[in-house]
Amino acid sequence: MATRDALTVEDVAGLLNVSRSGIYALIKNGEIGSYKVGRKIRFTEAHVRDYVTRSGREPRRQEAYGSVALDENKYFDLSTGRRGGEGFVICGQDLILDILSNFMRMHGVTALRAYIGSYDSLVSLYHDKVSVATAHLWDSSSDDYNVPHVRTLLPGIRCTIINVTYRTQGLYVAKGNPKNIQTWSDFARDDIRMINREKGAGSRVLLDENLKLLDLYGSQVAGYDEENQSHLAVASAVGRGEADIAVGTEKIARQVENIDFVPMKRERYDLVVKTERVDTPEIKTLFEILRSAKFQNEFKSIGGYDISDMGKIIHET
Known part of the structure; x- marks a missing residue:
């Protein structure tokens, strides 16, 4: 992200992969800094980077x-x-x-x-x-x-x-896979905590369908109700040790430090x-x-x- 000190709501929404209304909600809740020029809301790069650091989100890449x-x-x-x-x-x-x-x-x-x-x-x-x-x-x-x-x-x-x-969906786990996570049934283990995608995301549907096949409910999985809206964010949470497991694509696993990837399903996009x-x-x-x-x-x-x-x-x- 190039250094800029007058980012608009639209700019920040694009960088964070959220809607404009989502940005206004972040401002209202005091989760992201901003300033005003007249009646217009503006952000600095520092505001965005501070929010990214605290939340684990990743800004949209700007390279070619x-x-x-x-x-x-x-x-x-x-x-x-x-x-x-x-x-x-x-x-x-x-x-x-x-x-x-x-x-x-x-x-x-x-x-x-x-x-x-x-x-x-x-x-x-x-x-x-x-x-x-x-x-x-x-x-x-x-x-x-x-x-x-x-x-x-x-x-x-x-x-x-x-x-x-076609992409490969699988499990994000800590580097070296210290808890030996290998299958969908591992989500129900007492020593495993996950971070989930939002309702309706393809990765979450894949998880839910496999839990159903195992006769398991989300309520039996620690961290099931903890959600984030991007592959990168859930992978980063695992990399930081905030969760033991998440579901996502192999491509993202190659971009995040301190995680390994357990392939589970070839998906059609x-x-x-x-x-x-x-x-x-x-x-x-x-x-x-x-x-x-x-x-x-x-x-x-x-x-x-x-x-x-x-x-x-x-x-x-």
Whole structure:
């Protein structure tokens, strides 16, 4: 993050992966420092870094990947509601979507980003608050990703599901795995405390589905109700010794010190759009970008992604 002393609410919301209303709540609760210029709220880099240090959050990275600078992203606050002409909104929290959004704008599409989890993404698509949802929701009954949840959360709506990547989900544990954590059943051990993702996040759904298969309840797991809204934050909490275990992706495990990763599940990370909009210029542009060598080359040097099916239609409901 470059040194800046007049960050706006929108800037800080983007850096912390939260909505504008979330930033106002932090100010109200005295959790983040700020100052005013007239009636406008502003932040210094020191305010943000102090909050990051105290909370364990990580600001959004501002460096470039290939030819695409991540600080070009525009953020959309879903709590305000979406109105006509406000752009093409892509939901989800993965780096791929940040770069996709920038490529869309390079192709003349006003693309905005909303950083929310899989469940809320699909619900927002149902209510036409967003243009594209993303999902990595596992269903234990079918051992399939996303399709059963799309059918449930968008009843009667024809949808097209497009693959973005495959990722490995697993367990973040302390370096050296001193408690020998290996399986989902370890969550119920008396000597294990977890930190969880928010309700509706794909990682939390994966955990809940596996607890269900083991006939366990969240109430039997120490730390189950302690939540954070990013893979990086829960991994960092394990690295600092504040928790023994968390669920997340292999890619994030490579970025955090003092943790190891226990692989558990290969997951499919998909985009979901309403089929009636597949022939719109915006969705056609999205397909063109996903299938282009230029876009895919952005990820060939980044570990943790399998892009062999990127841009492939997985299912049409």
